[in-house]
Each structure stands twice: as structure tokens, then as C-alpha cells.
Amino acid sequence: xTTHDPAASWLAQADADLxxxxxxxxxxxxxxACFLSHESATKAVKGFLYRQGAEIVWGEHLSDxxxxxxxFDPSFDFVKSVAALLDKHILAARNxxxxxGAVPAEVYDSTDSSxxxxxxxxxxxxxxxxxA
Numbered sequence: 001x002t003t004h005d006p007a008a009s010w011l012a013q014a015d016a017d018l019x020x021x022x023x024x025x026x027x028x029x030x031x032x033a034c035f036l037s038h039e040s041a042t043k044a045v046k047g048f049l050y051r052q053g054a055e056i057v058w059g060e061h062l063s064d065x066x067x068x069x070x071x072f073d074p075s076f077d078f079v080k081s082v083a084a085l086l087d088k089h090i091l092a093a094r095n096x097x098x099x100x101g102a103v104p105a106e107v108y109d110s111t112d113s114s115x116x117x118x119x120x121x122x123x124x125x126x127x128x129x130x131x132a
Contacts, residue, residue, distance in 0.1 A: 010047030011127070014040045018120055021113075030113040031104035035093040037116035038062065038086040041123040045069055045079070048127050062087050062123075079126060082119050089116060 021036035045065040046057045052072045059065055066080035091098040099107055 007047045007051035007131075010043045010050060011131075014043035014047060014124055017043060018117075018124060021117055021120065025110065025113040025117060028110075029105070030108035030110060031093040033113035034086075034089040034108055034116040037113070037120035038089045038093075041083075041086055041120045044124045044127045045076075048072075048131065051131055060090060073130060075130075079123055082123070086116060086119055086123075 017036050017040035021033045021040060024030075024036060025033035042060060042062050042065060045062060048069055049057045049065065049072075052069075054068075057065070057068070059068075062083035063080055066076045066083050069076040070080065093104050093108060096103050098104070
């Protein structure tokens, strides 16, 4: 009988979201790539928290989740320092009324998605190293 490992599930989905973010950027869907980059980093931190023994992890803001992770590993202050750069995509990249008078699909560009992908990749790599 296999036991369910919530941390592994969250990390696997973080990988899948990051792959989807890369594919979206390659298809010039930069707003979606930014949103999925945020999702990936958030899920990776949740995976870390579950691996530390958390039973329930709440929240969608990466900076708040990093604050929780700092209780287990103070070096998460580094991740938190870049978290706000991804947190801005929670609403702005997916809601047409979040950017005054503009549709995210028309505003986001390759610079935005490449930066978000870079941060999300670094967050995921950092967490994998911490859990190795």
C-alpha cells in the first residue's frame, strides 16, 4: 500500500505548471505564462511546507507562503525577496479588469514572461535543492 505524499504531489504539479508556462511563452501567450509561473512557484513552496510536516497550507500569495517557510528555513527570505515580482501576476495576468483599460493578453510581452519564468525556475530549483 502506497501512502499519499502531499509534498510530492504539489512539487509534481509545480513542474507541470512550469512546463505549461514555458509552452505558453513559446506560443506568445505571455500573460498566461506569467500566471502559470506564479502558480508553479507557489505550489513549490506549498510542497516544501508539506514536506516540513504542515497539515494544511493556505494562501495564494507567494510572499506570504515564503514567510511561513521562513519558520522552517530562514534562507527563504531570498525567495520572499523576489516573490512580489510574481505575486503581481495573481490578478493582473488573468483578469481583464485588473489593468486599467487593458486586456492582459495585449499588455504582457516576452520580457514579462521570460522574467517570470526565470524567477519561477529559480524558486523551484532552490526548493528541490533544499529537499534533496
